[in-house]
Amino acid sequence: MxxxxxxxxxxxxxxxxxxxxxxxxxxxxxxxxxxxxxxxxxxxxxxxxxxxxxxxxxxxxxxxxxxxxxxxxxxxxxxxxxxxxxxxxxxxxxxxxxxxxxxxxxxxxxxxxxxxxxxxxxxxxxxxxxxxxxxxxxxxxxxxxxxxxxxxxxxxxxxxxxxxxxxxxxxxxxxxxxxxxxxxxxxxxxxxxxxxxxxxxxxxxxxxxxxxxIDGAWVIAEGSIYDCWDEQQHVVDELPPMVRHWLGVDYGTSNPFSAILLGLGEDGRLYACAEWRYDSRQKRRQMTDAQYSAAVRGWLDGLQVEPEWTFLDPSAASFLAQLWEDGHPGVARAANSVVDGIRSTSTALAAGRLLVHRSCEGLLSELPGYVWDPAGTAAGEDRPLKVNDHSCDALRYVVHSTAAEWRHLIPDLIPEEVSADAAA
Missing domain, CATH: 3.40.50.300 (P-loop containing nucleotide triphosphate hydrolases)
Incomplete structure (x- = not known):
């Protein structure tokens, strides 16, 4: 034996x-x-x-x-x-x-x-x-x-x-x-x-x-995805000094384009520090990949921030190539497991370790309405309703793609064991 x-x-x-x-x-x-x-x-x-x-x-x-x-x-x-x-x-x-x-x-x-x-x-x-x-x-x-x-x-x-x-x-x-x-x-x-x-x-x-x-229950995904979201708790007007920065980008042409700058503060918390967003339908003018690249670069220069990595919607191959051509540093395809990304973001929000600056208006408008798709639930799948989710996607990309970087830097968070359950 x-x-x-x-x-x-x-x-x-x-x-x-x-x-x-x-x-x-x-x-x-x-x-x-x-x-x-x-x-x-x-x-x-x-x-x-x-x-x-x-x-x-x-x-x-x-x-x-x-x-x-x-x-x-x-x-x-x-x-x-x-x-x-x-x-x-x-x-x-x-x-x-x-x-x-x-x-x-x-x-x-x-x-x-x-x-x-x-x-x-x-x-x-x-x-x-x-x-x-x-x-x-x-x-x-x-x-x-x-x-x-x-x-x-x-x-x-x-x-x-x-x-x-x-x-x-x-x-x-x-x-x-x-x-x-x-x-x-x-x-x-x-x-x-x-x-x-x-x-x-x-x-x-x-x-x-x-x-x-925790309970090990096979339960339905319904209602709000980030059910712990509390604007009074999670929204801040001032930011502490940041020790690291990363960028998450959800690419859109006819749909809104959103870039979320994520920072790790000296206080050991993650912050959605700033947002650049462009809605071609509202502006009634679409931008090219080169124009998007220049606009994001100008926005970051204005913030005087050079993110270590930029995590991009994996389906945006043409924009990825444009960023590489323009010499944008640290460009990578985002980790795009939707449920795992939602779980990482939810974990940080629930622990009070992910906060959002009030200037991120697009993200703040989307978070309360970020909900599970009832059609997906009926089919036995967990998936968000694909409506008004562009800044939420950008946030998910950068939070989940950097999880290995920030989890061990935040002592109050236990490393995620969902996929590493074999250590049990």
Whole structure:
């Protein structure tokens, strides 16, 4: 048995889930840092050790990078798996295979529906799926079809999503009709967390995110996206001295163009310091990429600010090229995972660590009306209503794209563990 080699305390629920993970489909779901990933990985190690020599083993995730971070690094961590990790998990970063307990394991990223084609022709015995709700349904269906030999198993872990998500409606809710076992974990099911850390996580999330990430509930996204937004609390008339600056840009031609300057103040808070916005419909004149580039440069020169990075709407390829041609420093495509970006922004707002200067009129007009799209909710998707969201998008781009930069600089914020749940 591998379990006695672990130094990490395991809860009764974790041990029970490992022992009972004998169904064709086994799913660990629930709150962040709730211990579900450690339990699922321990079950996976046991299944690898018992797999027949000819059985194909695969690990699937949103991307190769998330598989490396959430699965392989966790499996190789001596603090989690003790002697089991010593030399038993070997992987070269970027390679599409790993060696686990002497077995070759194939790694498959599934960022979109086209990834389903990578499974065609495979016959697998064992599959582990990381962050299952982030994978396309077509990929999941094809993966199950590939697990066609006697005794084949799928093990998966995920944070909750909306109650109409395909995984919840099509599988978890139909467990009685399928060869499926599922275990729900809340934050309090992880015995290795300190009370202080649990309190910090409770304080970090609010509204929808608290229900999903702390309670582990599959709840609907409805109403205001930033339900913690309070103009009296979050709007300031004066700015402290800034130690760093970044810029987020949502590009528009017929739609408004918005640039939000984000600063990190000496007081350890983030500030939407200033906004440049152009609405061609109101002005009755569209601007070219070159004109936008010159206007943004003139605006920044007037502020006497040189942002370290400018994060641009990834779809604005022509404007990106124009900024590069004009020598605008530090231009990059923004991290554009919408829900993750909203979560980063919501976390900072809820903690009182993201404030907005009163001069950002476009952003202030959009934030109260930034709401979830009911049509998306009906389809089982979390997505904002695409109306009057241009400055909100620019803010999301720059806040989320710089998360790795500002989270460790703000001691009151706990590093986000949503996608790094494997450390639980």
């Amino acid at each position: 591998l379990a006695p080699a672990l130094d990490l305390p395991l809860s009764r629920k974790q041990l029970r889930s490992v022992a009972r993970a004998t169904a064709r489909i086994n799913v660990w779901h629930g709150a962040v840092r709730s211990g579900k990933t450690v339990a699922s990985l321990l079950a996976f190690l046991l299944a690898v050790a018992e797999a027949p020599p000819s059985g194909l083993i695969i690990i699937c995730g949103r991307s190769l990078q998330t598989i490396e971070r959430n699965v392989l690094e966790a499996l190789a961590d001596p603090a989690l798996f003790g002697p089991v990790a010593a030399g038993q998990v070997r992987h070269t970063r970027g390679a599409t295979t790993a060696v686990i307990l002497g077995r070759t394991v194939h790694l498959i990223g599934a960022a979109d529906s086209r990834a389903e084609g990578r499974l065609r022709g495979l016959t697998a015995y064992l599959a582990y799926v990381d962050e299952a709700t982030l994978l396309p349904e077509a990929f999941w269906v094809q993966l199950l079809a590939r697990l066609s030999v006697d005794g084949a198993q799928l093990l998966a872990t995920t944070n909750p999503d909306g109650p109409r998500h395909w995984l919840k409606a099509g599988y978890l809710d139909r467990a009685a009709d399928l060869n499926l076992r599922a275990w729900h974990f809340s934050l309090h099911d992880n015995p290795s967390l300190s009370p202080a850390y649990v309190r910090s996580l409770h304080a970090e999330y609010t509204g929808l995110w608290r229900r999903r990430m």
